[in-house]
Amino acid sequence: MPLNCGIVGLPNVGKSTIFNALTSAEAQAANYPFCTIDPNVGIVPVPDERMDRIVSMVKPHSIVPTTMEFVDIAGIVEGASKGEGLGNQFLSHIRQTDAILHVVRCFADPEVIHVAGSVNPLHDIDVINTELLLADMETVEKRKTKAEKAAKGQNATAAQKTEYAVIEKLLEVLNAGKPARVADLSADEKLIARDLFLITMKPMLYVANVDEAGIANGNDLTAHVERRAAEEGSEVVRICGAMESEIAQLEPGERKEFLAEMGLQEPGLNRLIHAAYRLLGLITYFTSGVQEVRAWTIKRGTKAPGAAGVIHSDFERGFIKADCYACEDLFRLGSEHAVKEAGLLKSEGKEYVVKDGDILFFKFNV
Ligand SMILES: Nc1nc2c(ncn2[C@@H]2O[C@H](COP(=O)(O)OP(=O)(O)OP(=O)(O)O)[C@@H](O)[C@H]2O)c(=O)[nH]1
Ligand SMILES: [Mg+2]
Numbered sequence: 523m524p525l526n527c528g529i530v531g532l533p534n535v536g537k538s539t540i541f542n543a544l545t546s547a548e549a550q551a552a553n554y555p556f557c558t559i560d561p562n563v564g565i566v567p568v569p570d571e572r573m574d575r576i577v578s579m580v581k582p583h584s585i586v587p588t589t590m591e592f593v594d595i596a597g598i599v600e601g602a603s604k605g606e607g608l609g610n611q612f613l614s615h616i617r618q619t620d621a622i623l624h625v626v627r628c629f630a631d632p633e634v635i636h637v638a639g640s641v642n643p644l645h646d647i648d649v650i651n652t653e654l655l656l657a658d659m660e661t662v663e664k665r666k667t668k669a670e671k672a673a674k675g676q677n678a679t680a681a682q683k684t685e686y687a688v689i690e691k692l693l694e695v696l697n698a699g700k701p702a703r704v705a706d707l708s709a710d711e712k713l714i715a716r717d718l719f720l721i722t723m724k725p726m727l728y729v730a731n732v733d734e735a736g737i738a739n740g741n742d743l744t745a746h747v748e749r750r751a752a753e754e755g756s757e758v759v760r761i762c763g764a765m766e767s768e769i770a771q772l773e774p775g776e777r778k779e780f781l782a783e784m785g786l787q788e789p790g791l792n793r794l795i796h797a798a799y800r801l802l803g804l805i806t807y808f809t810s811g812v813q814e815v816r817a818w819t820i821k822r823g824t825k826a827p828g829a830a831g832v833i834h835s836d837f838e839r840g841f842i843k844a845d846c847y848a849c850e851d852l853f854r855l856g857s858e859h860a861v862k863e864a865g866l867l868k869s870e871g872k873e874y875v876v877k878d879g880d881i882l883f884f885k886f887n888v
Contacts, residue, residue: 526591528619530616531597532627533596534636536731536764537594538551539766539767540761543769544770545566546770555635563592566590566591566795569587569788572879573587573808576852583812590804598613613721617719617721621802625729625731626728627641654722658718661718696722701726728750730743734765760790761791761794762790768780769781770791805877808880820832826846829876836886841884843870843885844869844874851866852881
């Protein structure tokens with residue numbers, strides 16, 4: 523199962539527009555609230571210029587980028603946790619994602635309806651975050667009664683006591699209006715908390731949907747979002763949904779020209795994809811040969827056998843070793859042969875922690 527990011531926010535803020543630009547899909551995006559009802563799912567290649575450089579050197583027969591999944595979810599309104607708007611059903615769609623991209627409207631356009639009547643990013647952020655928080659409080663409260671009884675019973679096990687302690691810690695944080703992710707939990711406690719599938723435990727970043735004028739330096743509205751995000755330790759990605767959807771429809775040549783005219787290096791979507799990738803704690807390694815150059819996704823901290831397992835479970839089961847070098851060494855020295863000559867191609871064992879940008883060759887035996 524690939525990890526995925528849910529696109530979340532108030533109705534009519536541009537979630538489906540951004541999703542369509544990301545996935546080249548044609549999910550319905552229109553100027554009325556609750557245009558999206560069922561979640562739209564799309565798989566997106568992760569742009570990687572290191573991959574392009576490897577390909578230009580190796581000239582393989584086939585090229586396979588790595589991908590990630592985005593889910594376009596229905597808009598949330600005040601009271602959603604109590605069933606308002608499209609209510610609880612959509613919270614459950616968010617609960618199934620691995621990370622949250624919280625889209626905040628930072629463009630004025632009087633033509634586009636705002637559900638609260640006026641554009642006010644901080645108010646919008648509060649509405650969404652409050653609903654997510656309330657949903658989590660309900661989840662934790664539900665669990666509390668049973669956990670408390672077990673923990674205070676005569677035959678309470680250590681695990682039951684820990685579970686209750688975790689629930690108390692989480693409630694303290696949530697009651698203070700803070701997301702569950704800031705709760706101070708040990709690694710063991712986090713495992714217990716994970717079973718609750720809390721929405722505010724998921725990593726989250728803000729996507730400020732701006733008008734064209736606001737892309738380069740932001741605008742008055744994004745300044746608020748950036749301040750709030752800094753207080754929370756969250757990231758903000760600025761993007762113009764309307765323009766990204768135009769860029770996405772251009773041919774590659776036209777796209778380059780258009781970006782150059784706008785004074786941009788790359789589409790905002792690339793920045794968004796990379797930010798989402800980081801948010802999920804993901805890194806990329808490559809396999810490279812004349813047959814195929816391919817990028818693979820792993821969680822940061824994965825050891826060599828686990829990385830091999832992403833290709834095939836046999837690779838993990840029968841893992842012997844991995845020959846490994848950094849793609850940066852390849853770029854610096856010009857060829858795999860030169861990397862070898864320089865003694866930078868290493869044979870790594872089961873304990874090797876794979877690094878972002880490693881080029882790996884697995885030896886296995888099943
Ligand atoms: N001016 C401007 N309009 C935008 C931008 N992004 C989206 N819109 C418009 O905003 C309206 C709503 O866009 P959608 O993408 O359908 O919004 P949504 O958040 O998916 O809405 P729901 O599915 O109803 O929750 C459409 O009319 C879009 O054309 C933008 O960057 N600038
Ligand atoms: Mg939509």
